[in-house]
Amino acid sequence: MSQTAIMAGAAPETGTGTAVEPRGPRPKPFFTPRKIIIYSVLILFSFYFLFPLYVMIATSFKTMPEIRFGNIFALPQQINFDAWVRAWTSVCTGLTCEGLSPGFWNSVKITIPSTIVSIFIAAVNGYALVNWRFKGSEIFFAILIFGSFIPYQVFLYPLVMITRELRIFGTLQAVILVHTIFGMPILTLLFRNYFASLPQELFKAARVDGAGFWRIFFEIMLPMSLPIFVVALILQVTGIWNDFLFGVVFAGTQNYPMTVQLNNIVNSAQGSPEYNVNMAATVLTGLVPLIIYFVSGKLFVRGVAAGAVKG
Amino acid sequence: MQHSVSIRDLSLNFGSVKVLETLNLDIEQGEFIVLLGPSGCGKSTLLNCIAGLLDVSAGQIFIGGKNVTWMEPKDRGIGMVFQSYALYPQMTVERNLSFGLRVSGMKKDEIERRVARAAEILQIEPLLGRKPANLSGGQRQRVAIGRALVRDVDVFLFDEPLSNLDAKLRSDLRVEIKRLHQRLKNTMIYVTHDQIEALTLADRIAIMKNGVIQQLADPHTIYNKPVNLYVAGFIGSPSMNFIEGTLDGSSFTAEDGTVIPVATYDFADKAKATGKAVLGVRPEHILLGDDAAKMPYSLEVEIEIVEPMGSDTLAWTTIAGRPVTFRAASDVHLEAGQKLVVGFDPARGSFFSSETTNRL
Numbered sequence: 046m047s048q049t050a051i052m053a054g055a056a057p058e059t060g061t062g063t064a065v066e067p068r069g070p071r072p073k074p075f076f077t078p079r080k081i082i083i084y085s086v087l088i089l090f091s092f093y094f095l096f097p098l099y100v101m102i103a104t105s106f107k108t109m110p111e112i113r114f115g116n117i118f119a120l121p122q123q124i125n126f127d128a129w130v131r132a133w134t135s136v137c138t139g140l141t142c143e144g145l146s147p148g149f150w151n152s153v154k155i156t157i158p159s160t161i162v163s164i165f166i167a168a169v170n171g172y173a174l175v176n177w178r179f180k181g182s183e184i185f186f187a188i189l190i191f192g193s194f195i196p197y198q199v200f201l202y203p204l205v206m207i208t209r210e211l212r213i214f215g216t217l218q219a220v221i222l223v224h225t226i227f228g229m230p231i232l233t234l235l236f237r238n239y240f241a242s243l244p245q246e247l248f249k250a251a252r253v254d255g256a257g258f259w260r261i262f263f264e265i266m267l268p269m270s271l272p273i274f275v276v277a278l279i280l281q282v283t284g285i286w287n288d289f290l291f292g293v294v295f296a297g298t299q300n301y302p303m304t305v306q307l308n309n310i311v312n313s314a315q316g317s318p319e320y321n322v323n324m325a326a327t328v329l330t331g332l333v334p335l336i337i338y339f340v341s342g343k344l345f346v347r348g349v350a351a352g353a354v355k356g
Numbered sequence: 357m358q359h360s361v362s363i364r365d366l367s368l369n370f371g372s373v374k375v376l377e378t379l380n381l382d383i384e385q386g387e388f389i390v391l392l393g394p395s396g397c398g399k400s401t402l403l404n405c406i407a408g409l410l411d412v413s414a415g416q417i418f419i420g421g422k423n424v425t426w427m428e429p430k431d432r433g434i435g436m437v438f439q440s441y442a443l444y445p446q447m448t449v450e451r452n453l454s455f456g457l458r459v460s461g462m463k464k465d466e467i468e469r470r471v472a473r474a475a476e477i478l479q480i481e482p483l484l485g486r487k488p489a490n491l492s493g494g495q496r497q498r499v500a501i502g503r504a505l506v507r508d509v510d511v512f513l514f515d516e517p518l519s520n521l522d523a524k525l526r527s528d529l530r531v532e533i534k535r536l537h538q539r540l541k542n543t544m545i546y547v548t549h550d551q552i553e554a555l556t557l558a559d560r561i562a563i564m565k566n567g568v569i570q571q572l573a574d575p576h577t578i579y580n581k582p583v584n585l586y587v588a589g590f591i592g593s594p595s596m597n598f599i600e601g602t603l604d605g606s607s608f609t610a611e612d613g614t615v616i617p618v619a620t621y622d623f624a625d626k627a628k629a630t631g632k633a634v635l636g637v638r639p640e641h642i643l644l645g646d647d648a649a650k651m652p653y654s655l656e657v658e659i660e661i662v663e664p665m666g667s668d669t670l671a672w673t674t675i676a677g678r679p680v681t682f683r684a685a686s687d688v689h690l691e692a693g694q695k696l697v698v699g700f701d702p703a704r705g706s707f708f709s710s711e712t713t714n715r716l
């Protein structure tokens with residue numbers, strides 16, 4: 046009885062008796078040349094990017110003597126927040142010595158309105174360009190795109206004159222205006238392409254239902270556009286937060302954004318350079334784009350996934 | 357008699373591309389009109405013009421006797437159903453149905469009454485709380501029809517509403533649309549490239565080609581008396597058999613010399629029935645065996661290919677040097693190489709002038 050059971054369970058005879066009969070999923074060995082190459086390249090690149098970050102963070106927790114006599118790659122002997130506190134509250138940023146915090150709030154005051162205004166206008170632009178073709182809309186779009194290829198520097202002086210004429214030169218409004226203008230081409234392109242990818246019939250259905258320009262925009266288009274808004278948000282917040290040029294030119298001394306103040310700290314000629322404070326200040330300045338990226342990156346993936354289920 | 361929808365000399369260009377040219381069409385109250393044509397012939401464009409979603413380049417559109425040429429879509433008294441359903445994805449079915457009514461500022465209880473009625477007619481009451489993403493294709497299209505229904509309009513416009521559905525659902529929903537029309541008795545303009553939908557649904561079919569209506573007639577006339585070669589070839593599946601040759605008074609001589617008597621054929625104008633022509637015969641009008649022998653024209657042929665279709669069988673052979681198909685009942689045994697007598701009455705066929713391609 047048991048004899049026959051064993052016989053039945055045995056593999057069918059193969060020619061040599063040693064080869065495995067292929068059956069089920071194909072075995073996937075982990076160490077293939079392909080995988081080894083991919084992983085080595087990935088690890089190499091992550092070192093390349095993470096190493097400076099490591100040095101910065103490690104240094105910011107060290108004391109000055111430790112930096113002077115120790116190895117730049119060594120871990121701090123103990124975690125010391127003095128440099129961070131000093132960077133935030135009392136390091137000299139040019140004429141004043143109040144740390145980076147005023148710059149942080151300036152950057153917030155610049156970034157929030159610029160982001161909101163530019164994204165809103167670009168979204169309406171993109172929507173109008175796709176769905177409400179007006180006479181010359183193609184030309185309008187072509188000019189806008191062409192505008193994005195002209196280097197910033199060309200516009201700089203004319204914009205200084207314009208903001209001066211508008212009597213807002215050296216104020217927050219001026220930087221906000223400039224950021225909004227320069228965000229327009231790329232954001233409009235982004236939104237135009239996104240809205241063009243939505244089914245045209247949806248718009249037509251809403252027209253037949255009697256909805257007008259704004260109603261369709263707010264009630265039909267916006268709820269379907271979360272993913273592209275997140276993309277625009279990441280683009281604008283990081284771009285505007287990291288901006289140096291427009292801040293230094295248009296904001297005026299009392300409104301300098303964080304990046305300009307950081308530059309003033311790091312390039313300060315007085316005294317010996319406080320590397321730990323510089324490092325802490327740099328990480329602080331980079332923190333906002335980093336957080337935005339992590340938070341909305343997740344949102345972004347969720348948004349894309351939700352958008353994939355088309356109604 | 358006032359027409360429900362009248363289209364007068366309508367033209368539409370996209371830039372320099374002329375899609376519709378001086379098109380005229382009158383549709384009666386309560387009529388089910390199907391616009392039928394291959395993809396790209398301008399059916400959707402015409403429908404969008406009627407809906408007011410496209411500005412016409414020239415001409416006029418009347419709906420219910422009113423000139424609506426410059427009116428907004430919402431003021432035209434139309435409801436529209438799209439191929440892609442075009443449901444608002446973030447709204448529930450109930451809010452999809454009521455969106456247009458809410459936009460128009462209608463009273464809440466009236467909105468509820470209309471949504472409930474539409475949901476009842478289309479049997480989508482259990483779905484009212486769901487989002488479109490959680491509906492099947494057939495359910496989505498029902499909701500889309502409901503959205504037109506709640507508007508309580510005189511004219512329904514359908515743009516290939518069944519094309520995204522699978523074959524089974526398509527035939528189910530087709531019957532439902534027909535039932536809906538019988539119940540509501542609205543004017544319906546229905547665009548499709550599917551001739552079965554057109555033949556089964558329409559009171560009248562308008563066959564379009566390159567933005568021009570080729571023939572506007574009831575399905576029977578379209579099928580049996582196509583006005584030109586294009587319509588003849590477009591309608592019917594398997595398509596009509598064509599034999600080229602020359603007409604002279606009482607007979608038709610095919611290119612290979614075969615002579616077919618035409619005495620029984622009812623020419624529109626006997627005097628003009630001469631010269632190069634094309635004879636069209638539908639596969640089901642070619643008969644077999646004893647029936648064939650009684651026909652004005654019959655001959656013995658050899659079967660080349662047999663295609664059993666379930667309900668009947670399609671066979672391929674050669675007549676007058678041309679490949680010809682004919683239908684046989686499924687219980688008739690046919691096989692390749694078999695010889696048998698087939699025949700037809702030219703009176704049930706169609707003659708077209710080779711020169712103008714028009715019916716003779």
Ligand SMILES: Nc1ncnc2c1ncn2[C@@H]1O[C@H](COP(=O)(O)OP(=O)(O)O)[C@@H](O)[C@H]1O
Binds near residue numbers: 397
């Ligand atoms: N917005 C547009 N711009 C330019 N050409 C268009 C546009 N819409 C449609 N067309 C052209 O008009 C013709 C008719 O299109 P359409 O009415 O959609 O055809 P159908 O619905 O019969 O398939 C096509 O050749 C198409 O390329």
Ligand SMILES: [Mg+2]
Binds near residue numbers: 396399400401516
């Ligand atoms: Mg179409």
